[in-house]
Amino acid sequence: LTRYLARRLAFALFLVLAVSSASLVLARLAPGDFVSESLGTRVSREELAQARARYGLNKSVVAQYADWLAAAARLDFGDSMVYERPVRDLIPERAANTAILALTALLAATAVGLPLGIVSGSRRGGVLPGAIRATSLVLLSMPPLLTSLFLVFVAARTGWFPIAGMRSANVAGGATLDLLHHLVLPAAAIALPLAAMLERLQAQAMSEVVGEPFILAALARGVPRSRLVWRDGLKAALRPVAAIYGLIIGTLLSGSFAVEVITAWPGLGTLMLGALRTRDVFLVAGCAGAGAVFLAIGTLVSDLALGLVDPRASDAGADEARA
Amino acid sequence: LIALTPCAALAAGGCRAATPPESRAAGQAIPRGGELLVSLRSDPRSFNRHAARDSTTNTVATLMHAKLVRINQATQALEPILAERWTTAEDGRRFTIALRRDVVFSDGHPFTADDVVFGFEAAYDERTHSQLADGLMVGGKKLVVSAIDAHTVSVTFPEPFAPGIRILDNLTILPRHKLEQTLKAGTFIKAWGLDTPPSEMPGLGPFILERYIPGQRLVFARNPKYFAKAPDGGALPYLDRLVVEVIPDQSAELLRLESGQLDMMTGAIAPEAYAPLKRAADQGRVKLLDLGVSRNADGLWFNLKPGALGADPRAAWLQKDELRRAISMAVDRKVVADTVFLGAGVPVYGPETPANKQWYWEGTPQTPHDPAAAKALLATIGLADRDGDGLLEDAKNRPARFTLLTQKGRPNLERAVAVVRDQLKTIGLTVDVVLLDAPAVIDMLLNAKYDALYWNLDKSDLDPAINPDFWFTSGTSHAWNLQQPAPATEWERRIDELMRRQIASADAAERKRLYDDVQKIFAEHAPIVYFVAPRIYVAHSARVTNLTPAEAPPQLLWRPETVAIGR
Numbered sequence: 001l002t003r004y005l006a007r008r009l010a011f012a013l014f015l016v017l018a019v020s021s022a023s024l025v026l027a028r029l030a031p032g033d034f035v036s037e038s039l040g041t042r043v044s045r046e047e048l049a050q051a052r053a054r055y056g057l058n059k060s061v062v063a064q065y066a067d068w069l070a071a072a073a074r075l076d077f078g079d080s081m082v083y084e085r086p087v088r089d090l091i092p093e094r095a096a097n098t099a100i101l102a103l104t105a106l107l108a109a110t111a112v113g114l115p116l117g118i119v120s121g122s123r124r125g126g127v128l129p130g131a132i133r134a135t136s137l138v139l140l141s142m143p144p145l146l147t148s149l150f151l152v153f154v155a156a157r158t159g160w161f162p163i164a165g166m167r168s169a170n171v172a173g174g175a176t177l178d179l180l181h182h183l184v185l186p187a188a189a190i191a192l193p194l195a196a197m198l199e200r201l202q203a204q205a206m207s208e209v210v211g212e213p214f215i216l217a218a219l220a221r222g223v224p225r226s227r228l229v230w231r232d233g234l235k236a237a238l239r240p241v242a243a244i245y246g247l248i249i250g251t252l253l254s255g256s257f258a259v260e261v262i263t264a265w266p267g268l269g270t271l272m273l274g275a276l277r278t279r280d281v282f283l284v285a286g287c288a289g290a291g292a293v294f295l296a297i298g299t300l301v302s303d304l305a306l307g308l309v310d311p312r313a314s315d316a317g318a319d320e321a322r323a
Numbered sequence: 324l325i326a327l328t329p330c331a332a333l334a335a336g337g338c339r340a341a342t343p344p345e346s347r348a349a350g351q352a353i354p355r356g357g358e359l360l361v362s363l364r365s366d367p368r369s370f371n372r373h374a375a376r377d378s379t380t381n382t383v384a385t386l387m388h389a390k391l392v393r394i395n396q397a398t399q400a401l402e403p404i405l406a407e408r409w410t411t412a413e414d415g416r417r418f419t420i421a422l423r424r425d426v427v428f429s430d431g432h433p434f435t436a437d438d439v440v441f442g443f444e445a446a447y448d449e450r451t452h453s454q455l456a457d458g459l460m461v462g463g464k465k466l467v468v469s470a471i472d473a474h475t476v477s478v479t480f481p482e483p484f485a486p487g488i489r490i491l492d493n494l495t496i497l498p499r500h501k502l503e504q505t506l507k508a509g510t511f512i513k514a515w516g517l518d519t520p521p522s523e524m525p526g527l528g529p530f531i532l533e534r535y536i537p538g539q540r541l542v543f544a545r546n547p548k549y550f551a552k553a554p555d556g557g558a559l560p561y562l563d564r565l566v567v568e569v570i571p572d573q574s575a576e577l578l579r580l581e582s583g584q585l586d587m588m589t590g591a592i593a594p595e596a597y598a599p600l601k602r603a604a605d606q607g608r609v610k611l612l613d614l615g616v617s618r619n620a621d622g623l624w625f626n627l628k629p630g631a632l633g634a635d636p637r638a639a640w641l642q643k644d645e646l647r648r649a650i651s652m653a654v655d656r657k658v659v660a661d662t663v664f665l666g667a668g669v670p671v672y673g674p675e676t677p678a679n680k681q682w683y684w685e686g687t688p689q690t691p692h693d694p695a696a697a698k699a700l701l702a703t704i705g706l707a708d709r710d711g712d713g714l715l716e717d718a719k720n721r722p723a724r725f726t727l728l729t730q731k732g733r734p735n736l737e738r739a740v741a742v743v744r745d746q747l748k749t750i751g752l753t754v755d756v757v758l759l760d761a762p763a764v765i766d767m768l769l770n771a772k773y774d775a776l777y778w779n780l781d782k783s784d785l786d787p788a789i790n791p792d793f794w795f796t797s798g799t800s801h802a803w804n805l806q807q808p809a810p811a812t813e814w815e816r817r818i819d820e821l822m823r824r825q826i827a828s829a830d831a832a833e834r835k836r837l838y839d840d841v842q843k844i845f846a847e848h849a850p851i852v853y854f855v856a857p858r859i860y861v862a863h864s865a866r867v868t869n870l871t872p873a874e875a876p877p878q879l880l881w882r883p884e885t886v887a888i889g890r
Contacts (some may be wrong), residue, residue: 075374163575167539261572264569
């Protein structure tokens with residue numbers, strides 16, 4: 001298992017490096033740079049050249065990338081050109097905010113989507129399964145961006161929830177209730193389509209499991225249907241959901257970016273958007289790398305979850321590690 | 324049709340809704356205390372105004388710091404702030420400025436002439452690369468500033484400069500006692516980064532920073548040591564606290580304002596936001612102000628750098644005056660106003676809009692919308708429909724086609740280039756629209772790698788003498804052919820000469836006449852074709868009072884010390 005985890009860790013490092021490197025190189029290759037964005041047309045060509053030299057933008061892409069890579073090996077990911085601060089200092093706080101939002105959305109989506117999937121997948125026909133299925137299809141067809149706009153509109157009309165931000169101005173940091181109040185809207189925007197996806201997956205898996213011979217045999221022996229569905233059936237049907245859980249965690253980040261911008265959630269999304277707009281190449285690379293960390297963690301969690309619900313999967317993993 | 328629906332609302336409701344700067348009846352007490360909640364689109368880039376020139380950093384500096392003088396954005400008059408009075412020497416180049424004596428920084432340290440001298444040293448220090456330096460130069464040369472005594476400074480201009488100390492509106496005064504060591508060490512530009520503890524950043528402004536939460540908000544408290552007094556002798560600012568929320572999306576900003584979760588947006592509202600805000604204003608939930616026509620208009624220009632097109636055969640017509648004059652005639656400015664600004668715009672024909680009452684040339688020719696005349700003019704430079712397909716070709720039957728570049732993500736510009744493309748198609752010109760983000764557009768402009776560009780060059784001041792970088796051929800904002808070593812054309816050489824005299828003259832009437840001549844030459848050659856200047860609308864909650872709205876940003880917050888919250 002240790003070797004397996006070591007291999008996963010090595011893969012995660014490779015993923016983070018590859019994503020950050022690609023982001024840095026692409027941001028550098030795009031026309032325009034931070035100096036032209038920040039100084040614009042108001043300074044002379046000589047001053048522009050001096051500024052480019054100051055930020056290392058006078059070097060070739062390859063030379064700048066090599067410098068960055070050497071520094072990254074020492075865990076120095078460069079300084080943000082906009083904020084004049086180390087990227088290493090800027091990322092953690094924003095990543096934590098994104099993680100709070102993404103995990104809340106994931107928990108909410110799981111808590112809502114899986115039970116509804118079991119209900120709709122374990123029954124054939126009926127008003128409730130039909131309503132659940134229809135609602136899921138509507139939600140699935142709405143991207144988080146649209147959902148967040150709709151929820152922002154509802155919040156503005158009703159005044160039930162704050163429209164933007166993470167904390168109220170007059171509440172000291174750490175006020176959990178205030179944070180939860182602010183979380184409702186952006187977390188719901190991400191969680192609703194996600195819950196619909198989980199419901200559909202779980203319903204599909206459950207509908208297949210309830211037709212399995214072991215379920216039919218147990219029913220024939222008089223085991224209560226609800227116990228079969230919620231205990232034995234659920235365990236068997238969780239595998240396909242667990243298998244894609246990691247990917248969901250990874251995509252949660254990109255899904256949350258748009259929602260963060262709409263709802264002014266101070267996470268990686270708003271930071272990366274600003275960095276892209278200003279061609280702050282080191283910050284772009286840092287944000288993308290942080291996104292890759294999310295994906296790597298998600299994949300690992302997915303593997304572990306799969307092992308929990310299906311021991312054959314962990315055996316295969318162990319075999320793979322031994323090989 | 325969908326685009327025209329809000330147009331009717333905007334044109335009918337907005338254009339008549341001009342609201343003068345708010346004033347209170349004599350004797351009516353202005354409420355004190357309270358907290359104002361405003362929004363900005365992004366975090367500041369630094370707390371050091373020398374390090375960044377973005378609008379958020381500028382607004383934050385307006386709250387925390389003071390200047391020697393300030394241009395009253397509502398009247399355009401120069402107001403003394405930290406300067407108490409000044410005298411001008413006979414030659415008009417040397418100013419002696421007496422400073423207020425009752426001023427201390429928010430940490431209690433006295434403000435003296437040394438702080439003023441330090442401000443200039445910081446701006447001019449070559450290691451600093453200050454963003455304020457170019458705004459404090461005349462003819463590319465530094466001002467000479469010295470302290471005569473603790474409360475008097477001498478400012479000498481390198482050459483005659485008509486606007487005089489008006490350019491000192493560009494200088495934010497920072498505390499020498501806190502920053503002098505960083506300047507000596509060459510690290511001044513990195514000082515006062517976003518992680519600096521607020522207590523380490525004393526200022527002379529009406530507010531002090533209490534807390535900054537990146538990506539969320541800046542909380543300001545009133546500066547109890549602020550020097551300025553209200554007309555009734557009471558302390559300023561009126562507010563106890565001012566909270567700036569960082570809200571990147573304008574839709575969220577608007578909804579928060581409408582629902583009472585925000586007191587004001589610091590910027591102008593987009594045309595498409597007018598209709599919902601008008602409804603909210605009719606219901607008494609917000610106040611909507613029409614601040615009149617903008618001083619800035621979007622413009623279209625071609626790359627006029629000689630040789631920029633290389634061996635491209637289009638060089639024979641792409642850089643001709645006739646092409647630009649034909650475009651000016653072919654585009655219906657009313658359609659641009661209706662489509663781009665939903666009716667809330669006025670036609671513009673030259674570099675000054677009617678907002679610039681002092682310098683606008685009344686004789687500016689009002690180019691009529693005349694597609695037939697435009698086609699006839701294009702025929703004089705060899706562009707005609709030779710194969711009957713409705714599109715123009717040059718003498719060798721190559722299509723008359725060019726690329727029009729603009730900035731992506733700015734709906735006004737994106738809509739405008741679409742209108743221009745469609746309208747030019749009616750006279751047979753084919754336009755390929757390219758949208759790029761701001762750094763890419765600037766890169767293309769700086770390297771003269773474009774056919775035509777549709778963009779907005781904001782004026783920093785209404786006085787043309789403060790915008791020499793636009794007018795002089797050597798200027799960094801001489802958009803159509805930047806930073807020329809020598810004037811490329813005779814008419815540009817004439818403009819250079821007229822502007823040199825205009826800037827140096829002490830006679831206001833002569834300055835006006837000279838600038839009229841400049842605009843006359845500009846109209847003849849149309850290096851930039853202007854179409855429409857938008858009207859500027861701002862909105863704030865009904866509880867905000869004692870505002871002095873102005874057309875230039877930050878429209879409602881340029882004088883933050885006088886803003887109050889009604890009871």
